Amino acid sequence: MIFFKENSLVIRSMIETDIKHFVHAFSEQDWDKPLELFEDYFSHQSSNQLIVFVAEVNHEVAGYVTLFPRAEKGPFASKGIPEIVDLNVLIKFQEQGIGNQLMEVAERVAKEKGKLITLAVGMHEGYGAAQRMYVKRGYIPDGSGVWYKGHKLPAYEACRNDDDFVLYFSKEI
Secondary structure, eight states: OOOEEEEEEEEEOOOOOOHHHHHHHHTTTOOOOOOEEEEHHHHHHHTTTTTEEEEEETEEEEEEEESSSSSSSSSSTTOOOOEEEEEEOOGGGGTHHHHHHHHHHHHHHHHHTTEEEEEEEEOSSHHHHHHHHHHHOOOOEEEEEEEEETOOOTTOOOOOOTTTTEEEEEEEE
């Protein structure tokens, strides 16, 4: 299904051949995105457990984002609120508005399910561009503090600033 098309940018549902294209593209830029991740996304999309929006530019995969119909962990778990998870734009396609357009499409689809959407973002500098984009798009921290490995991190608790150290945000849509 095509959700957006303008000039050379198309945003559509994930198809099975995207799996090998993403694995290859992320490997070329030394990002750890294993085959199993994309196979899992495709399988869950096929069973309507999530939607994977794929951005392509001139018929080449450029990025993706997943939308879960209900947050599965964090402060919004079990509240029936859609959650954006795992937004990625390949380096060579960054700073072209693709991430924003993926978010626009995901938010539009989530709006069909309710008035609120949530996401989590990592705290280290590798997430800096995403942190800024989310704030500019109107996302605000939920106030529960930071979470680590799926659990709320108590004050003064030691942790590691890795991809599992996140802050949750929400936005009215």
